[in-house]
Amino acid sequence: MRVRNPGARHVVALVSLCGLAAAGCGHLGGGGGSDDTIDIGALVYQTGPLAQKGATNNLTMAADDINAAGGVDGRKIKIKFYDIGGLTPQQGRTAAQRALADKPDALIGPSVSAQTNAFLGLLPKAEVPLINVSAQRESDPGQPQGNPWTFRIYHRVDRMAEAISRVMAEQLKAKNVVVTHSTDDTSTHVKDDVVKDLKAKQVKVMKIASYTPEATDLTNAALATRGADAVVALGYPQPLGLMVKQMRANGIKSPIVFDPGAEAGVKLLSPSDLTNTSMVAACRPQATQGQDPVAKKFMDAYTSKYPGSYVNGYYYEAVQLIAQGMRNSKGEGGAKLREGLAAIKGFKGICGESSADADQNFIHDYKVVKLDGGKETLGGIVSGLTGAY
Amino acid sequence: MDRFIPLLFAGFSTGAVYALVASGIVLVHKASGAVNFAQGDLLTLGAFVYLAFTGAMPPMAAVGLTIVVLFLAGGAIERIVFVPLRDQPRLTVAVATFGIALAIQAGLTVWQGSDPQSVPSAFGHGSVDVFGTPLPVLSLWTILITAIVFAGMYALFQFTQIGRMVRALAADREVAVLYGVPASGLNFLTFGLSGALAALGGVLLGPSIAISPMMGFSIVLFVFAAVTIGGFDSMGGVAASAVVLGVAQQLLTGYVSSAYTNAYPFLVMLALLLVRPTGLARPIAAERF
Amino acid sequence: MNAPEVDALEVKDVKVHFGGVYALKGVSLTVPSGMCVGLTGPNGSGKSTLVNAVTGVVDAAGEVRAQGTPLQLSRPGRAARLGLRRTYQTPRVHPKLTGIENVCTGHRLMAGRSASAAVFRRMRAGAAERDRRRDAEAALDRVGGSAAADVTGAVMTYGQRRLVELARVLVAEPRVLLLDEPSAGLNDTEVTALRTLIADLAAEGVGVLLIDHRISLLNEVCDRLVVLEEGLKLHEGEPADVWRHDRVRAAYIGELDDAGN
């Protein structure tokens, strides 16, 4: 009597689940930080909503430049890219785990704060320092979720607010201001600080208009800015560009100061919409190349090597800083590299002068970038930023 | 009160575009009884195709060509997905349209990248003074063009032979086929028409916002609120509820709170569904409980 | 006859309309317990609409009592609680369930048929399931459908589907049974089996309303016969004399030659 094999169906489950295990085991034997190369793991966005941010070109060029100049004490820099793929914290954590499995010397972080927070806890055990490219204060070493293995190359929320309010008060001499922001967390934090700073400088905040990051019609926010002699605009690129377009469409011509969220949004606006607008950014070689020979050299090299590609000074400078950190730590990774990075003072890079402070943030002088007519020119530098609180 | 008129007009113009998309969904539902979740992404596709064409030809020609391309795209979707799934339950067909939506979004991301892009307007720029307040020219054109299109469709469905056949198909598919209505040919036509409507929506909405491959889904969510209220079978009911929802959303955002902008259409829809579980218009498959 | 039995089903002046069309224009009939009442009439006379009205699937006006208790119309599922079951013109069986499983779904024993019981009270659920399967097998045997016990609905023959549906209805031990053209598509031996089954059910005190066109079946098994035409009761009486009634013949068979057949 043929006995039907009861477990036959379950063999299928076992086989497919083993497939999962095998797919993973392939990662066990990843290359360690071998001696002759300095391995950097870069968490970037090749697919999903933030895809094609041009980060890969900037990182590759930085490594090529350093290796061309003889590398770090003879050791070549090798960058491996890990696609995060989306905006969820799980994707950030998975990409970080994949990078750490290859035992890199250093990591260059994602630009979404929630994703950075999702894997900060892994760094102390892996003893791998991270150059963080997101704006939230939570990832700073002193913070509850932070740890001493993170360094920030990007602007920080409170410093950005201080810079913007100083531009409004000192440069634009505005008396009546309207602040608009999308309700994502970073913009909300910057808005709170800007409002506090402006009040401290006796600048009247007429109205605060907020909109959701995925709003598709911003007439309400645009109309709220009517009557202000200057407008602060914070938030995601898409709604930011849309709001300015609807302000101009409704005949509102007052000057506007953006935070870096506008970077991608600016491309959506016609040159005429951009009259009387400026943006504050921590690292903007495109604008500082007029005054800064280092930025000029980088911009010329980059635009010739990758014509039309998106310039991202933060990623380029991050690789340079890791190389400098390695020089300070005499080629030692782990805790030594961390101390090497923390010891960087007055490093002359494409973002101007970078030096690590107590919170291990590198950039302290933010640049005011005028955007009139769609061309970027330097409208001044706000220095000595300590963060309002 | 200087904000009321601009908000009202903004509501009318977005409501008009959503009415176009909603009528596309109603058309597909009339012809095949299925719900098309990919209608919003067809609008996005229309906007990107129009953007690509504007580079090579004058705006009005680009608009015309985009409508033709989307007409064929709508027909192709009917052939590839709806015909093989004809006898599957309605939910499976609705789920298949999700597959189409995902494929369009991903295809656009590969083709155009995920950064938002701006689209040149084929119908005028800047603002014009109406009743003393500056209003975007584009939204005035949007309202006008949508009104003309709906009048045209009303005439098509009431007075022409094709229109009568489509309505017969919607009323009772088997009987209509028995009477010699060319069901498969008509299906292709109605899907094509819904594609063309989405293209028009894309061309009108595109220039007033920034387009990105991922925007289709938030549009279809809004439109579903309108379709649920207006009923799945009445073009007029759906168009009216789309405009009402558009205006309600703008006014509520302006005068109540802007944190819940995207939630207002759903709140209105849920409130209504709890009161009348089969929507306002003539109940279709009234489930008797 | 012991104390006067309450009527199994009492229908008073039931009206049903779809838009302008009046399917039932006020029909009244009673099915005493333990009796079989036939309901017949040309197609479109409102037979199935009456069954739908009684089971609350269609909006209806008028008054219906099952086992003496009044029934809220236009509310499906209420009739079932009062022991009323019906079958369908085209037998409805679930394609993915076997014969036994289809019959079990009709069983009234609800123990073990909840999510929590299935996971936490497995002993009780197991016992209840065995009882249901035993009753289902008995019901299938009774209607002669045991061959379809392990066959899934999709591959059942038409006859098997009819018998499984009949078993699903019987396993609930109904007090009132509405049979909607049960003899359609059956061969002679199956019709005789059906006749004895209906007779046994009536003997057990079940009130049976038999809707059919097979005149021989109606005459042999029904105690009374009701004829409907265009939503109205044309005539009611003993099967034998109903056919002699000229209006019935005119409506049903058209002009009859003198031989009366």
Next chain:
Amino acid sequence: MTSTRASTGTRANTALGSGLVCYLVVGYVIAAGGDGYLLTVASLAAVNVVLAVGFSIVYAQSGQFSFATAGLAAAGAFGYAWFAKHMPAEIALVAAVAATTVLGLAIRLATIRLSRLYFAIASVAVGGLITIVLVNWESLSGGASGVGPVPAVTFGMVDGEELAGVFLIAWLLSAVAVAAGSLLYRSAWARDLLVVKDLRHIGQNDGLPIRRLELEAYAVHAAFTGLAGVMLASTGTFISIASFDISMALQVLIMVVLGGSGRVLGPVIGAAVITPLPEILHGAGKWSGMVYGITLLIVLVALPDGVLGLWDRFRAWARARLVRPGTVRVEGGSP
């Protein structure tokens, strides 16, 4: 006549037993040998298994299509994160799952009179609403930047900081969910759900409590989805509202459709295949989104019954070929 059917009951139990043992062995192998990356992907697989089993019961078995999966999972995750601040993690788990079940019941009760198509659309709205409310409920969800570090569920058996241990607990939880799912699938209740799905009015006329069954199916879906949300928070140690967008509802749908319905094995296979797909697709880079959409289309058109359906058809085909000549096949009887 002792029916042969009784024996299938015991045989099915051994099949479940052996299946679960295989499942746990795989979990142990991954926990012992896997590196951080594999543990993270496997934890996501465990979460997806629980999500898929819950969704397949409400969609494939009872025919109710629900888009609120992302909202319910978010409620489970943030509920757990909040409860875990005030009580031990294990009790917080139970509290979060219970809260999500009640939320699911409330949603279904409010929409019980809707036809299935309208409920599908209403569930999209409800899912969206839950997300919007959570984003604005700062104290619970930490707004857009999320909440963390969230304590891991350990039942005292593993060290909360240690990745492999936390993963093993999540895998055990998913094994419990699979076992419960299997019991539910083989129960008389699941059979009644099929009638609710395909023979609605007939079931009603037979006295089946249609609404109670639909509510129960939705409550089970909410409980499983809430548990999945808790596991996501426990293994991820950090959650933000960005984790729960509409793509989660789509992913669960693809798993159930691909896996096939009727048995708990369907969603398990669906989760085992779909979870590593994005990791494998990294090579495809920007084409991965396209592959997702097209997979869904192909599976729906070509494999309406999913992998399980294919496997059953293959076995029927194989049995018809491989039966030794001369064996008398009794019509319908099992050997």
